[in-house]
Amino acid sequence: MPAARPLRVTAVINPIKPGIMDARQELEQACLESEWPAPVFVETTIDRPGGPQAREAVAAGAELVVAMGGDGTVREVAHGLAGTGTQFAVVPLGTANLFARNLHIMRGRLSQMVRMALHGTVARVDLGLASFREYAGVGPWSGDLPFLVMAGIGQDARTVVETRDSLKSRMGWLAYLESGARHLLHEPIRMRVAIDDEPAEDVEAWTVLAGNCGRIPTGIEVFPDALVDDGRLAVLQARIDHPLRWFGVAAQGLFKVRSAASGLDYRAAEQVIVTPSEPLPVQLDGDAYLPVGEVRFRVWPRSLHLRLPPGRIRS
Incomplete structure (x- = not known):
């Protein structure tokens, strides 16, 4: 992956998704390899499915927020970040992963997906x-x-x-x-x-x-x-x-x-x-x-x- 300036990363994670512990470890390792600050992890709950956590991360100074979970988590985190200018990334861990499939963020190669989340090209989307x-x-x-x-x-x-x-x-x-x-x-x-x-x-x-x-x-x-x-x-x-x-x-x-x-x-x-x-x-x-x-x-x-x-x- 191309070099990039260090970013403050927060990951909003769905704690019940299979593979979430491996995804956490990969993100920690990828940030360490890039000499970035250690990522902050916040979990979703039934009452707080991701949007509030994303907004709080922005208020706390996060420059990149990574959604780790299924389509519901990704959707809620996206809503929390929309219009803020804070960078958004997806590590798909759900069943359908509709958004990730459409944008070729493929499930299955966790190490590659995590590093793309940190170093991929930034695009503005609707x-x-x-x-x-x-x-x-x-x-x-x-x-x-x-x-x-x-x-x-x-x-x-x-x-x-x-x-x-x-x-x-x-x-x-x-x-x-x-x-x-x-x-x-x-x-x-x-x-x-x-x-x-x-x-x-x-x-x-x-x-x-x-x-x-x-x-x-x-x-x-x-x-x-x-x-x-x-x-x-x-x-x-x-x-x-x-x-x-x-x-x-x-x-x-x-x-x-x-x-x-x-x-x-x-x-x-x-x-x-x-x-x-x-x-x-x-x-x-x-x-x-x-x-x-x-x-x-x-x-x-x-x-x-x-x-x-x-x-x-x-x-």
Whole structure:
């Protein structure tokens, strides 16, 4: 790795993740090899999942904050660091590692990942934010919740809600496929979708997704054109009105060939507001939230200073 000036490093760690002790030792050794100060370690808890610890680390003078855990820990630490200018790095230790996979921060070579976290190229990337209302158009929006890869409302979120914990413990992210297969033939849902300043449109959609990155662990690119640093969200309305449309969807995802027959409507936006005809669950990077009457997805452009392998940002 290239030489870099010493940085004060804090690692926000999920203490229950497999491999966390090895990751701690690797970070301590990497800082020692680089003649940097010893890293500070702070643990997440159920009540404090990473965001507060990240903000406290910044206030205490940390110059680089490393998230060591799964997608939930990474997402929360990112939210705590967004807009601060403090550098952010990821050592993925979760099941799906969606964000790390999209940016080629691969799990499996722990020593290399830790040293890349310390010495990788700094790039400015976007953060997605979601806020909810219990009833459409009534009352203030909730506080923002972060997402780094993609968020959705509709049948995809129901898929996440109904994924069996027993399968997740045995199969990891493959468990979502089992739940997804059970939902493929469910009817589309009536929703009102407002993209940026355009007039709201009434649609029937299986799901509406907002993406900051494009790829899910199966290798399928849900958003082939998504860029993590362009200040826009990729918006997908899956208007699946007949089971045969799923063949077009599969072909598009696997072979990256756009087809009008798939029923997939793509846009790019800074904000999208979705109002379903009935309360629906929402998912953020594969984590489910209770049914809501209205959801707003928006982007916080280039708000994170993320350390990455060289050449991993396309724009």
